[in-house]
Amino acid sequence: MLESVPARGGCARSEPEVDAGVSAALGRACRGDEDAFRLLYRAIQPGLCRYLRVLVGQDAEDVASEAWLHITRDLASFRGDLDGFRAWTATIARHRALDHLRHQRRRPAAEAPAEWFPEQPAPDDTAAAAIEATTTDAALALIATLPRDQAEAVVLRAVIGLDAKAAAAVLGKRPGAVRTAAYRGLRTLADRLGGPV
Numbered sequence: 001m002l003e004s005v006p007a008r009g010g011c012a013r014s015e016p017e018v019d020a021g022v023s024a025a026l027g028r029a030c031r032g033d034e035d036a037f038r039l040l041y042r043a044i045q046p047g048l049c050r051y052l053r054v055l056v057g058q059d060a061e062d063v064a065s066e067a068w069l070h071i072t073r074d075l076a077s078f079r080g081d082l083d084g085f086r087a088w089t090a091t092i093a094r095h096r097a098l099d100h101l102r103h104q105r106r107r108p109a110a111e112a113p114a115e116w117f118p119e120q121p122a123p124d125d126t127a128a129a130a131i132e133a134t135t136t137d138a139a140l141a142l143i144a145t146l147p148r149d150q151a152e153a154v155v156l157r158a159v160i161g162l163d164a165k166a167a168a169a170v171l172g173k174r175p176g177a178v179r180t181a182a183y184r185g186l187r188t189l190a191d192r193l194g195g196p197v
Contacts, residue, residue: 023082030078037075041068044086047160048093050136054144054151055097063100067093087166090156094170142189149173150185157182 022043028036045064052060052067070092078088143151149171156167157178164175164182171178 019082026082026085030075032076037072040085044089047086048089050140050159051090051152051155052093052097053137053140054155055094056100057144059100063096064093066100067096070096083163083166086160087162087170090160090162090167090170094152142192143185146185146188150181150188153178153181154185154189158186 025036025039164179168175168178
């Protein structure tokens with residue numbers, strides 16, 4: 001959500017004790033522990049999907065699924081800490097997103113009429129979930145209006161929680177360029193919303 005975007009160039013981070021639990025799970029997941037992988041997935045997936053939603057829109061979950069296939073395939077060979085893992089997953093997801101966008105340009109999708117699909121209510125249809133999804137979607141849609149380099153920098157820094165060095169590795173840029181792009185993006189968002197950065 002947009003209100004979790006930090007002020008003045010900071011970086012959104014998880015609670016320290018949650019990060020410690022996820023860090024411990026990372027090592028176990030790399031050694032094949034399925035419960036640890038489940039914890040790791042639940043910690044990383046929401047931010048990854050938000051990042052992908054900025055890049056590929058409504059296809060974010062499909063692209064995230066492809067990214068997780070790659071991640072699980074190579075997880076045993078990963079070496080690093082939790083921040084490194086976040087950067088590694090974001091890099092893989094970004095590559096899958098760029099592949100997806102290239103594929104879409106070559107083969108535009110044809111839309112099917114709504115009558116082809118039966119209506120089925122969702123099993124977890126609650127007002128709170130709808131409000132949260134709407135707020136998150138609105139925040140991500142606003143971020144997606146930024147120039148691509150700024151949007152990616154804002155999501156990598158503020159939503160996924162990467163530091164400038166890790167975000168720079170994902171984007172193939174220098175850390176200073178990422179900090180600048182994130183600052184400009186946050187400044188533009190603040191101007192659009194009428195508040196301070």
